[in-house]
Amino acid sequence: MAAVTGESFASLQEQLADTLDGAELAVAAELFHALDVLDSSPALRRSLTDPSREAQDRASVVRALFGAKVRAGTATVLEAVASQRWSRERDLGDAVERLAVSVAAVQAEKGGLEGLEALESDLLSFRRAVSSSHEVQHALTEPQAEAEAKRKLAGRLSAGVGAEARLLIDRAVTAPRGLRPEALVERFAGQVAARQQRWIAQVTVAKELDVAHQRRLSSSLDRYFGRELKLDVVVDPSVVGGIRVQVGDEVVDSTVSTRLNDLNRRLAG
Structure with a gap:
């Protein structure tokens, strides 16, 4: 195109x-x-x-x-x-x-x-x-x-x-x-x-989430996005901590690795 x-x-x-x-x-x-x-x-x-x-x-x-x-x-x-x-x-x-x-x-x-x-x-x-x-x-x-x-x-x-x-x-x-x-x-x-993809929350975390944590996260995301989402949880130790959520084109990222990368870019700039 x-x-x-x-x-x-x-x-x-x-x-x-x-x-x-x-x-x-x-x-x-x-x-x-x-x-x-x-x-x-x-x-x-x-x-x-x-x-x-x-x-x-x-x-x-x-x-x-x-x-x-x-x-x-x-x-x-x-x-x-x-x-x-x-x-x-x-x-x-x-x-x-x-x-x-x-x-x-x-x-x-x-x-x-x-x-x-x-x-x-x-x-x-x-x-x-x-x-x-x-x-x-x-x-x-x-x-x-x-x-x-x-x-x-x-x-x-x-x-x-x-x-x-x-x-x-x-x-x-x-x-x-x-x-x-x-x-x-x-x-x-x-x-x-x-x-x-608007109905699937791709969740990236540093370690496995237990059932109770997943349930709370699911409930919070449903309220935030206004619809009942399906969670797709991926464990990636490189994110260090925090959580990254992508629903369609919208991304919510609170991982430690992202915050460190942002800090490095500011220091380099």
């Missing part, structure tokens, strides 16, 4: 956090539909990625095209995407796709870590089913086959999955955007797996 695109997507994730958290699954479906429109129109993509146009102008194009046809959350996401700078035209669509998957993951996350794990499992089970059969792979990539036929085949291979997995699997088999369907499903699963 080019630097400009990477910075733009990171900015979008921060800017849209509340919108994505409050979005319905239907918003993901609308984002995928908007992506189809973008993919079908080179002129529109050029207009929305033209660095000489003001961000407000690009957002107004999206508002005029989609605003009255989609939910408010969908419009907010699309306008935010159009307002960012992108290294390539395709990056615009890739961002919309990733944000649609984020909405689906947020819906699954209403069931906590277990909900995300179930979504990832559904996606990977489908990928394995497709990868194990050359006939299925051929059927899902046959250019002349109708989208509805591919959707029905995918439904037979993934009966009983949740609504979020159903949306993502159907999307992958009907509009894989140049990838093999099973490869796109695997990419979706990777994005869901990455979100699971």
Whole structure:
């Protein structure tokens, strides 16, 4: 991912956090539909990625095209995407796709870590089913086959999955955007797996914690982060003392080794 695109997507994730958290699954479906429109129109993509146009102008194009046809959350996401700078035209669509998957993951996350794990499992089970059969792979990539036929085949291979997995699997088999369907499903699963890190506290300590200490630590971290986390405790004598906790991108570090390193840097500076 080019630097400009990477910075733009990171900015979008921060800017849209509340919108994505409050979005319905239907918003993901609308984002995928908007992506189809973008993919079908080179002129529109050029207009929305033209660095000489003001961000407000690009957002107004999206508002005029989609605003009255989609939910408010969908419009907010699309306008935010159009307002960012992108290294390539395709990056615009890739961002919309990733944000649609984020909405689906947020819906699954209403069931906590277990909900995300179930979504990832559904996606990977489908990928394995497709990868194990050359006939299925051929059927899902046959250019002349109708989208509805591919959707029905995918439904037979993934009966009983949740609504979020159903949306993502159907999307992958009907509009894989140049990838093999099973490869796109695997990419979706990777994005869901990455979100699971928000529910896992990676704890590094100098020596083993007894059960009572782990229980107290778990309770404290749950209160601090506002959700029930799963502890992943690693013993590393090099930290000397204290504790290091990482949950997603957030790090809380009170180890002796870190404090000594900070002191050495200040003395050297």
